[in-house]
Amino acid sequence: MAGLPLADAGPLLDRLNFLVRSDCTTRNVFKARQLAGFSDELEERIARLEAEEELASIRPPLDGRQVMALLGIPPGPLVGKALAHLLELRLDNGPMSEEEAVRALRDWARDQGLSGPEVGGPEAW
Numbered sequence: 001m002a003g004l005p006l007a008d009a010g011p012l013l014d015r016l017n018f019l020v021r022s023d024c025t026t027r028n029v030f031k032a033r034q035l036a037g038f039s040d041e042l043e044e045r046i047a048r049l050e051a052e053e054e055l056a057s058i059r060p061p062l063d064g065r066q067v068m069a070l071l072g073i074p075p076g077p078l079v080g081k082a083l084a085h086l087l088e089l090r091l092d093n094g095p096m097s098e099e100e101a102v103r104a105l106r107d108w109a110r111d112q113g114l115s116g117p118e119v120g121g122p123e124a125w
Helices: 006-022 029-057 064-071 077-093 098-111
Strands: none
Touching: 006 029, 064 077, 064 098, 077 098
16 A cells, blocks of 8 residues: 555545554554554544645635736736735635625725725726
């Protein structure tokens, strides 16, 4: 089983780990504890990786093009700051609709002093 990518186990990964634990037939208490520790460590690493992947897959409900269009700004660091703000809101408050994201973006833009026609200010909203 060495070299088998964990992703290849797919939904059977938990059962595979159970099987590995059950396969330890040694009567050597030290070796059995060591093998159980290895299995515990592997399961913890898998859980940590799954959590990181889930977190990495979360996106704000608007993309950079939408942010630029709504605020009337060109590509640049300000777009990244706006997206970071929307992502933070998403992580703190859970899923939001596109309409809620637009309102939040506009509120953020006003707080940043980004009002007026050059940034798609209130008359454009």
